Amino acid sequence: MSQWLFDLGNTRLKAAPLRADGTVGEVVALDHRRDGLEAAVAAMLPGRFDVAHVASVAGEALRVELLQVLSRHCQRIAIARTPRRWKGLKIGYPDPSHLGVDRFLAMLAVVGPGAGPALVCGIGTALTIDLVDGQGVHRGGRIAPSPTLMREAMHERVPHLPGSGGVYQEFADDTPDALASGCEGAAVALIERSLLLAPGVADTRPRLYLHGGGAESLLRHLPDARLAPSLVLDGLARWAAA
Template sequence: MNLLVDLGNSRLKWAWAEGDTLTVGEPVDHSRPLQPQLEVLWRQAPPIGRALVASVARPRLEAELAQAIHACVGVEPEFIASAASACGVHSAYATPEKLGVDRFVAMIALHARAAVPVVLASVGTALVLDALDADGRHGGGLIAPSPMLMQEALLGATARVSASSTALTVEMAADTEDAVRSGCWLAAAALVERFYATAAARMAHPPVLVIAGGAAAELAPLVRVPSRIEPDLVLRGLAVMARSGCAKPLPNR
């Protein structure tokens, strides 16, 4: 049995993996100490062979996680690095390790599921876009603020603009609260559509649009391209890497 961990900017996601079976656990808010929370979640952990981690978090939090994994399941975690090529996916980056490991591992999950052209839009703290051809070649991507982050930036920089938890997303708003929410979410949707059109023009066949991340269900209906929502892509990609033996751990972790 393997332990798989996706350490993101705002929360930790994890799963047990054995062969093709993935059992996803309850996400953890890492604004609070990790070890007490993980001790509860992992108190009946099966014997663990490996612990693979894809992290985009700060080093301090990675160190806290490493200590918690060792204390809770008795293995040293392997922090995975992006590579020039792994599991059939080939990075477009000249310096491959600069590609966010969550993006790289998510593309591995998609390519392992089906060797078809894909555009991946992942919306969490950031809105991240990537294009992947059927042969596993990454065409590059974009990073922008998520709609939530856009709204926070707008509210922090203006004195008389307000937001509301009940605001609606509409094409033309008749009050400020709806205008703020709508502008941020429709801007994100428009960027996804533009990136999709650019990627499709460069591919031999029309790509599938996959939307992932914590706000996928809110973004998907706003995008005027047929799409499907894919949960837990990073965990699924880590499972592929564990099965195939193509995981490349970072040194000195």
């Protein structure tokens, strides 16, 4: 049986085959804002397959569009949602439906016997930070604009400020570098503060995971972090196996 995993965000669609051993195959990521979902899916997929496992944090219209496209390629579609408990992970929100499924799946990917506490940071359209203790209990998190979204929002409000470009410097000497430094630095500072305070909640210093399209750009500032760019798909694979 051929199965595929799909992670639909506000900017990109990521997809990968689910291997027979339950692991994630080669990941393909496309900007659906530029290419459109029909073209993105056609570029990723074989003509027909059996099952699509879908995680989506995009708006309802985009999610429905993806499901319509997938229905022309596969026999069955399974949509992941955030439960209160799942395979060793307990969500800390009083109403689990308020927690994005991408955050749930990223945490699911890192919990397990002997795994210890983890701080899971997603850098996509938004910056999300979630703390899981050594017993697999989600202890809460944060949401903020990602560096990319900060730049885009500033450019929209103040058009003469460039929406991209620049190089990170601790004390920049021109505007593009100052913008890159400020936006990246704000994200790094929020992660570092969360990492600093986490032992008071989870008893010990957690492992730090970075995932999402913007993770690699922050890695140089966080040398102890583990880069896991496809963590949501890894969690979706575990969800699909169950």
